[in-house]
Amino acid sequence: MVIKLSGSLFDSDILEITKLSELIKKLVREGVRFVLVAGGGAEARKFIKRGRRLGLDESTLDEIGIQVARLNAMLLIGGLGDLAYPSVPTTLEELTLAFETGKVVVLGGLHPGQSTNAVAALAAERVKADLFINATDVDGVYDRDPDLYPSAKLLSEIDLKELKRILGRTSTKAGTYELLDPIALRIIERSKLKCIIVRCKADIIEKAIKGEKVGTVVVI
Amino acid sequence: MVIKLSGSLFDSDILEITKLSELIKKLVREGVRFVLVAGGGAEARKFIKRGRRLGLDESTLDEIGIQVARLNAMLLIGGLGDLAYPSVPTTLEELTLAFETGKVVVLGGLHPGQSTNAVAALAAERVKADLFINATDVDGVYDRDPDLYPSAKLLSEIDLKELKRILGRTSTKAGTYELLDPIALRIIERSKLKCIIVRCKADIIEKAIKGEKVGTVVVI
Amino acid sequence: MVIKLSGSLFDSDILEITKLSELIKKLVREGVRFVLVAGGGAEARKFIKRGRRLGLDESTLDEIGIQVARLNAMLLIGGLGDLAYPSVPTTLEELTLAFETGKVVVLGGLHPGQSTNAVAALAAERVKADLFINATDVDGVYDRDPDLYPSAKLLSEIDLKELKRILGRTSTKAGTYELLDPIALRIIERSKLKCIIVRCKADIIEKAIKGEKVGTVVVI
């Protein structure tokens, strides 16, 4: 099981991190194995914004975002205690070896040009995960933009091709990656990963894992 | 100046590598600075195909493709002799440091999930290149598929958004990356890179560098 | 010349970073060579505080502080542009090689258990610096605590042994390092480094470099 955790989880009070850690601990005791991928969140955006104004190029700003995501990953390792692999892998190869130890592995970003969504998809592919949960700041995918149309309806599932079309028009600067970036989409497609998009809350993630109906399932 | 070299350059006789090396040497003496990115070509596809049949996952197959592209990069370093940075960088940070030495730097792939096109775009962004030449197995972008429609017309320029739309439907397995992958497109967009798509022949590449009309220019 | 820059420089508006960058650029053109060491500042303290509450051990918290200091170093590299070595060394050996290139090298932290003051002192020793400026949040060393005694007098110089005695009673948790930590003091002593403690403002640092009387000189 691979879960991409929205960077916003790390922006607020540590309570949210603690809650999620408790959920993961419980599920590990039930035999579930995890790779968690921390996003960069508001901290990453702050550093990136300042770096851009100081003249850093976009791929270096990507690296700054990756570093902040790794700091968030360290916080989560703290929350998980002895269950967590004590170090944040920086390559897929390190991830593979870390996963072999049987511990919960926590990743931040890996490489410029790839959002943490893509990292999570690559990780899911590498560890042959049964499920890739993309825990975001929204409840799932809507038929229309819910900010503009209050009557927009949450979709319980969406076809990958349709999702590709919807996501095809988003902005591309470092720190502004979207729901699922194009690489994430292609990896889901090429390895036929089972993917659910949900809101990043411990109770909702638990439901998704238990197979209850939450968020939006991506159908290939 | 960053040039992505089609893997097919390395599939044939070494004559093509030698010709290209001579061109680069001449231009370096005229003061042009280069980052070259070698593709994987038929060798990469052969290894990937066998690995897939043996059960390796897609991201590991990406890594195999990256390794073969690096072997091709080594061959090109041989052709360039003392003008080349003697080692193939494996991260953008190493590229940055290598480029500082003033030598021609030759890259293969960098990271799973990214084609060598994306690598070339990231490199162009990092070294703040004036021009990113994507040297491929076709003459440029056509208005229709030239294999199916003999009357298809080569476009002298194409809008990035239009290109995105055209390339939005290609296959996604390791070793089958296309003209410009989605990451390459976004990097071109976010850093407003000047990009020309041409056929990978020394004389045509020279024309593109000299500013003559060849291939298809991507307009942002 | 080695300058330790207070982390507070990076907490405020980027204006301060820009000012300092302009000063460094001017001095480099006059032939001065620099190693700059960025502190972690409020961002580091925030991450460390949250990590401690989540149960991370003190040496891991040190590593978190080091990572944040390196992010600050990246921002400064942005401000310095082409004059800066484009990457943040993570060992003294990397520093040595980076310094050989003739560029301005910017460091963050290096190793748990050592503050960025100690890093700056080790760097000064390694590059055989003529001067080690410790740019802090205070004007220099006072004869009494200036927060408690408004009549406290700024000392224009202080004996190293006396300084050692004064600093001998400070707290020791990650993120709360003081003016000069014990290692910094011993390195100043063993290699007889010339050290000035000043407030971290571009104009004051310039005065210190020009040899004007500012801050407190450490006398060995």
Added chain:
Amino acid sequence: MVIKLSGSLFDSDILEITKLSELIKKLVREGVRFVLVAGGGAEARKFIKRGRRLGLDESTLDEIGIQVARLNAMLLIGGLGDLAYPSVPTTLEELTLAFETGKVVVLGGLHPGQSTNAVAALAAERVKADLFINATDVDGVYDRDPDLYPSAKLLSEIDLKELKRILGRTSTKAGTYELLDPIALRIIERSKLKCIIVRCKADIIEKAIKGEKVGTVVVI
């Protein structure tokens, strides 16, 4: 148990790799522990030949051969699936740590100047192997050159000193290493390794492991 696998295993159809993988899996289930060393084969020779014509020096060509051998090792890891350590060690230290995990470890080359035979001998020494099987393209050692003398007799054993004398006159360019290179011979000698030279076929390797009479045993 350490087995050096002839590069020719990887030149043909993947059927041979699959057969060998099945044999290894069976023996692992019986409790045998393995380090496998993949040779470079025809692919390596092809890359080396082209690199030599392009002007690369011999030790760089050795590195190219090493990289190809590592690609072959990755294919074998695919064939072995979960029983294999998922990454190819690049130093003896990494081998040691990989071997500690209890998995089958697959190596390619390690260092210029050493053939994959020498790598296998060093690996056998490091993991204190009971047996070092050198699986080659011949049935074993003959009393005369079997290509020239059809009546040449396969020796069931040969003294190390005699073998040294026979092998003392072979060519030395990258990619043309012989049956056992001088380093392999010295390592066999200094650590008194039990070594058998056999043809690289799954059924013959199995016989050698079971203690049946095949190939040529090296007597120290």
Added chain:
Amino acid sequence: MVIKLSGSLFDSDILEITKLSELIKKLVREGVRFVLVAGGGAEARKFIKRGRRLGLDESTLDEIGIQVARLNAMLLIGGLGDLAYPSVPTTLEELTLAFETGKVVVLGGLHPGQSTNAVAALAAERVKADLFINATDVDGVYDRDPDLYPSAKLLSEIDLKELKRILGRTSTKAGTYELLDPIALRIIERSKLKCIIVRCKADIIEKAIKGEKVGTVVVI
């Protein structure tokens, strides 16, 4: 349990190393887990002295001392055989991962500016050790200098603050580090480590582990 072993252990006959190894093996079988830290000893001092005369700076001399301590660590790994992690970690992160394997981990030095005492304290903090034994060339801490005052009394315990005061006046060149360097003292303080200072003899170390009264306990 973390034990810092005086470098003098490695200066004499290997008998002392063997004795200590036997003790550790016995205790491991009883379920105790160890990180051992080897000092540099006379060999380190010899290399450092020669390097200083040849003009190397103090922090490079620190690195030479670290390398020698790692060689001593390798000898101890030899003595411990299969119980030891087969490689000497060079960062705290590597230590953490090595410790996870359940083996006895042996360290030398880690970073310039830190004695092997500080390394041992950081290691104790990182693995959350119950006890940090500092095995030295003296029986413990005395009320006066026992070399000058034959009537000096061995203290069974000493307050950390008092110890800090006593150790505050020692020399600072590479290779001359003292009983506990200032970083070690601060780490003991910040993480409230239980620390005993004893003579580096197998029988005395065993007593300290068993809780018998030997050496000097540091009271926080």
Added chain:
Amino acid sequence: MVIKLSGSLFDSDILEITKLSELIKKLVREGVRFVLVAGGGAEARKFIKRGRRLGLDESTLDEIGIQVARLNAMLLIGGLGDLAYPSVPTTLEELTLAFETGKVVVLGGLHPGQSTNAVAALAAERVKADLFINATDVDGVYDRDPDLYPSAKLLSEIDLKELKRILGRTSTKAGTYELLDPIALRIIERSKLKCIIVRCKADIIEKAIKGEKVGTVVVI
């Protein structure tokens, strides 16, 4: 120009290191470029002997010898001061990059199974050296063993094949490598390196470089 320096140079007083450093400095000012390779000497043999008695395997003992040779290399870097590349490369790739800087590069060993002679030959091949001086503890190659036959005659040149034959019978344990190990011989052969065997004294090395008749020239 590549010079292999006998480990015995580092065993005695630092005077010999200083003398050699002065010679190198003088020749660098005359425009000669150097790679120097330090042997391990008596220190290496001492550590290896103790490690063998403690049960370390031969390839680990090789690594210990490599580490000691690197310490000797550091001493020489001290003697050379600013002319030397400040760090000891640990791979041929690092050597290549270090050599590009124009500094004198000093190596110790590189890889188990290869003596520092082989390292020097590989280095000579890699930097395309005009001359490889093997500075040893003897005056050159004799027609008979000079220890047994006082009338043995120093050969002014020797055919490579003859040398191979003579050296074919030496011992093989770590730390006991001979005049030129088999790999060194093959590298000399495959890359047609010009090699002279002389005694390791500054004045004799100078003569060899100036083209005067000293030691024994290896004829291919």
